[in-house]
Amino acid sequence: MEIILRKSNSILNPSGGGSFFTLNPYRGCFHSCRYCYSVYISRWHKRKLDEWGKWVEVKSNAPEVLKREVKKYGKGHIFISTVCDAYQPVEEHYQITRKCLEILAESDFSLFLLTKSQKVVRDKDILANFKNVKVGFSITTLNDEIARIFEPFASLPSHRIQAGLELKAKGIETGILINPILPYFTEMELEKLVEEAERLGFDFIGFDTLHYIDSFVGGRVREIYAKFGNEALNRLEYAKAPGYESELRDTLKQISAGRKIRVEFNF
Numbered sequence: 001m002e003i004i005l006r007k008s009n010s011i012l013n014p015s016g017g018g019s020f021f022t023l024n025p026y027r028g029c030f031h032s033c034r035y036c037y038s039v040y041i042s043r044w045h046k047r048k049l050d051e052w053g054k055w056v057e058v059k060s061n062a063p064e065v066l067k068r069e070v071k072k073y074g075k076g077h078i079f080i081s082t083v084c085d086a087y088q089p090v091e092e093h094y095q096i097t098r099k100c101l102e103i104l105a106e107s108d109f110s111l112f113l114l115t116k117s118q119k120v121v122r123d124k125d126i127l128a129n130f131k132n133v134k135v136g137f138s139i140t141t142l143n144d145e146i147a148r149i150f151e152p153f154a155s156l157p158s159h160r161i162q163a164g165l166e167l168k169a170k171g172i173e174t175g176i177l178i179n180p181i182l183p184y185f186t187e188m189e190l191e192k193l194v195e196e197a198e199r200l201g202f203d204f205i206g207f208d209t210l211h212y213i214d215s216f217v218g219g220r221v222r223e224i225y226a227k228f229g230n231e232a233l234n235r236l237e238y239a240k241a242p243g244y245e246s247e248l249r250d251t252l253k254q255i256s257a258g259r260k261i262r263v264e265f266n267f
């Protein structure tokens, strides 16, 4: 594991025009999920793709830079995070995410924070002070054993759900993102995932598909699928078919019809 301290010139990255920004307190991620598409940033940092999960850059001056940029931009919407998990293990020591949240809580920015870590509960008091905040827990399965295979160093799904309930209890808008829907594995549980999210009183449930099946990411994922046999492998292959996403969307619409929970599609 390699930790590199870096100074950044900017921390709010304008994205998609308008007043939408992404914020990454770190680059790289020790959670090391096998399907992670952020692996491709390795190239910008002269890293080999298979080193993903073994290095993290800590943006050590992020809070100072953020203070400046919050003044500069005034208001907008921020998404944390795209190329790391803001609550991966290094956050416990460096607390870059926490310091950034302290600044944002005093600002006119709204926030969407997505994580696979239960450690976000440490900051529930700060999050509760935001005027406009949503927290999403990214989950691919309710099965802790399967999760360990695909997401070896993230919090277990059962712990993420528990953390989500703690945030809900503080009055924070909290939901589940089924992200990515792993062909075969997540597909078997889709109805159960929606039912559980609704039963537990989460505010929303969102969905996204697995990206880059025909690439380095797909190769890593395929190695795991191969251990589960042909049925799993065939389903992974089918996820590349042109009609796959619309079929999946139809299934999800059927599953979600008439439910109280807000349902969002990201594909």
Ligand code: SF4
Binding pocket: 029, 030, 031, 032, 033, 035, 036, 037, 038, 082, 083, 084, 085, 116, 154
């Ligand atoms: S937690 Fe997110 S950023 Fe980190 S390895 Fe997993 S998918 Fe990638």
